[in-house]
Amino acid sequence: MPDPSSASAPSSPAPPAALHGLRFAFGTLTVLPVRVGRWDRAAARGGMLCAPLAGLVAGLAAAAAGLLLLFLGSGPLLAAVAGAAVPAALTRGLHLDGLADTADGLGSGKPAEDALRVMKQSDIGPFGVITLLLVLLAQVAALAQCYAGSWARGALAAVVSATAARLALTLAARRGVPAARPEGLGAAVAGVVPVAGAVAVALAGTLAAGAAGAAFGPYPALRAAGAVLAALAAAELLLRHCVRRFGGITGDVFGGLAETAATCALVVLSLG
Template sequence: MPTPSSPSPPSPPSPSAAPSAGDGLRFAFGTLTVLPVRVRRWDRAAARGGMLWAPAAGLAVGLCAAGLGLLLLRLGAGPLLAAVASVAVPAALTRGLHLDGLADTADGLGSGKPAEDALRIMKQSDIGPFGVLTLVLVLLAQVAVLAQLYGASWTRGALAAVVSALAARLALTLAARSGVPAARPEGLGAAVAGVVPRPAALGVVAGAVAAAGAAGACSGGYDGAWTALAVAVGVCAAELLLRRCVRRFGGVTGDVFGAVAETAATTVLVVLSLGR
């Protein structure tokens, strides 16, 4: 899965030059969104910072998604149109690469072929029947849930849009932890595979789950514990898919990263729809 902004790799920094927090943020926003952010460093150290900052990029995407949904509601649109808009924004801000990764991963997993052949299927530009079916069901689920939540209250719908986008990128941080190999020697998957130390990844997950719970409690849209649970369940669902892909393909690819992100987002939305 190529990076949304397709940055040109800069000149390698000197080995002693440690990446700054700004380098990590630029890497996160420059590779995970289409926002005009220039990636100044393209190395493993910067990738580590970028994947640790991935939830921040998710937060920005989620706020944009919720903002458009709320704007449409304010202008008199119904919950369904607001839901469609909130699903379209994350897709647009990534040029659909996470959805493309989800479809390619579904085709690879559903092919029943050896790992090398499955990876070749995933690299093809067309989408097979497994990918089409998965995309349709996932997008329908996301729109259906957000329409339900926007219909219940604007607060619940907006919070769901933000939290699901946050969880999607949180799953990327966990997928980039040490011990998870790359399936190919090239591509974004290889660039970020295994760059985040496991304790740091778990720390970011714990912090994001706590922050989501606090947001749910403060907004009044949900019980804080339920919101935190939704994020935790979403990350667990993404982790199950990640492990399946590692066993099936021998490691992760950019497509797998996209698939785990969409899995986390959709699972969070479904869990939130079941909340009181």
């Protein structure tokens, strides 16, 4: 009789494609302990389509930190600092680092190849430092204004801004947007998302933000949806400028787009 122990164990079914996309999104856009099982174009496509979900989780964590501090008796300013710090911590500061590197590359005024070399350097130049300072100040000031209005408005702003930041990445990964380098995250995700899919996700995110804002009235609904649209418009302007200057997108540019979209969304949400 054959030895049963020598028989090969039945192989477990492969995870569905959607699960690979979720793993890609959370494994590359957050520090959560998610293993990326596949690194091909199909997984990257699913990951970039799921990017807003990673933003939603980051936004909920930021809102939870801010609300906890308010519950413990802190003021709106400290809650806003926590709201800005948590998304940065959940990305190990990679988006902020990308923003600084992109600012240094754009501010260098050098040709594309030299500017990309500047962006790859480990240090941060004066353009990057100034940009980081102003962006973080704007995020904290806008979020503090929202929390000063009410705890619910502040929490909504934290969630909407983080989600809009990742929506900008979905649109930036659409077909027709080239990679500036043949390697790196930019090359892995450049052009993987169909234009129709990117637009559909952006519309869904905008409607979801409006629906969340509708819990507080018609004007907050319009403001939340408008914040997402303004964030995507600002990120699109930066994207097009980077493509002209660098010849395409890089991982640093993705970080810059995310922080630009988040900041713009917060500013709009703080108005009124």
